[in-house]
Amino acid sequence: MAALKGLITKGSLQKLVFSNVRKEFKTRIFARCSHFTYVPDTPKANHGETTRMNLFQSINSAMDNALEQDPTAVLFGEDVAFGGVFRCSIGLKDKYGKDRVFNTPLSEQGIVAFGIGLAVVGATAIAEIQFADYIFPAYDQIVNEAAKFRYRTGNLFDCGKLTIRAPCGAVGHGAMYHSQSVEAQFAHTAGLKVVIPRGPIQAKGLLLSCIWDENPCIFLEPKILYRSAIEEVPIHKYTIPLSQAEVILEGKDVTLVGYGTQVHVLREVANMAQERLNVSCEVIDLRTILPYDFETIANSVVKTGRLVISHEAPVTMGFATEIATAVQEECFLNLEAPIQRVCGYDIPFPHVFEPFCLPDKYRVFEAVKKVINF
């Protein structure tokens, strides 16, 4: 009987240990899913009054400002009248009416083409594609119509007042059609502007710039930041210039270039490099992918001599390829080590093993070690 009792106790203990291990495993999985730590930006003093907003709220605020200022501005897309699946347009239909904020059928090609038509007459068209992954039915309209309108009409016509918004990037569980980063697909097309913000303050200023820019813009919003990124965002309108990268952390040894969510990964890498290697990293947020700010990158590389570029999109023909090529063309003699790319795998975005496929901080950190030890 005593032996039996012992067994039971032992069994319970094993169960307890196992359950703790499981708990820890779950926490680890969770930690791996959020593969970065968000560091909020601080608003500029001259942008006035601020309030706490997450990314979807700051995008809402930008569109609110745009609709308020410009009576020709309209906002449309799948379910946007109810706020959209990510709540970016919540409340705007009630405020500006169903003539200006409206749902479209599930018809991406139609949404973009309709927006081009609107914009060519002079209306400000803000089109939402529900996920960047769904943008491809509209690829022809974007690449062959929107991008070439100005050029092919000898500048007589254009659809510069068109802005296409779409959520992009990994979100922890999105699988093939809710996770893709599509910026490189559009960066290959002259006539477009492609922009990706890293947080709420940036998103509002950059989105307003896109809306008011006289070129068709694709504004890709890292969907993992919609709720997780929170900052004090100016409530009034302000813009952040397009095609200007930002040095968000100054350093002297290694240049780290990224955009969107990846900027936060790079920030952590810079901290790790400082603490563990005593290496000083300069972190650059590219912000606009096309046309991009080469100058800021080149100036940094001239200073550091080492470059690591990182994005979630697959490595082959990703935008890092363009940056690496241009830097070696322009700064060859300044380079102390081969340029490193730390990017997404060349596979369809998987349903299983997502954390494994992301260019996380440890992988970028290894690349930093490599360029330092070359």
Added chain:
Amino acid sequence: MLPAVRQRILIFPKSLFGSIYQANNYATEATFKTQPYKLHMLENGPSTEVTMTRDEGLQYYRQMQVIRRMETVAGNLYKAKAIRGFCHLYSGQEAICTGMEAAITKEDAVITAYRAHGWTYIRGVSVHGVLAELTGRASGCTQGKGGSMHMYTKNFYGGNGIVGAQVPLGAGIAFALKYQKKNNVCLALYGDGAANQGQLFEAFNMSQLWKLPVIYICENNGYGMGTSAERAAASTTYYKRGDYIPGIWVDGMDVLAVREATRFAKDYVLKHGPILMETATYRYSGHSMSDPGTSYRTREEIESVRGKRDPIFNLKEKLLSSGFSTEQDLKNIDSDVRKEVDEAAEKAKSDPELPLEELYNHIIVDPPSDMRVRGCDVTISAPTKG
């Protein structure tokens, strides 16, 4: 509507044979009347008088209950975070896949969109195969690589994630069947939301031009994501939207009407080319698990459909009123189904995941022998198999 019941088995006095023979007291075949069909460019439509045997009735009942239970379990697994990704449930629409499968053969082809769990099961994948796919396990029907929206099996072409994109594929499948001189058809399904995608109309044109054996099926559940059909479509008579392609409207909550209309349609398309079916149905859940499904419709509306039009309840009434079975028989089926699905769910939670190296396979077939898939940086790469 009272069913005309024919009893073909002699009823023996209970006292003579004891209760063991009670099973033989059931009616074996009955005729039912469906709601009238609506027709477009057709002089004659499917018969509104349909016959069902007891075996068929119990089979459909079981199949629909399996799908209902499987979806409930999938919803729970999703909430428990055992299922990641996007998950679109079929609850409410069971009569469509069940009725259609009963009217076609395993050699006929089916292609649908991302609300694919019910279809995957009815085409032959086990409940475990569906649920393990949802939980991302190697034992899933596509090895955990597809997830909710991407399930496949023989002559079931998925499982497609982009709204409307599967419909022209269906026309292509039908062309192949015709070209290979098979006496088979392709069912190409889409929702009322997808009915507004431009590529459908390209497919309609090609298939009519080439008289392809394709049945286009609009599963009209009333809502394209969060937008009601009326708000998204200039014409909600989806069965007429093939214009020059004949169409049939059918009550998608009645498994027998669906079966009868599909039999008619299969026969028609093999002789004349494409046809369009609109099956009027309803989804109880939101568009996906991220949509509670209550912001654009009322709870009363959902409850009213559950109370008055539910496809399982509809069939259950027929089974009982025609003397095919007793309440207790059906309860026994329900508890069997519950057991089967719950066991499959347990297994789907504990099965192993795919080995990591499988991530690199199935990208292209016959890759160059030295090809390696690039990973996050230059130090990472892996061989790939087709």
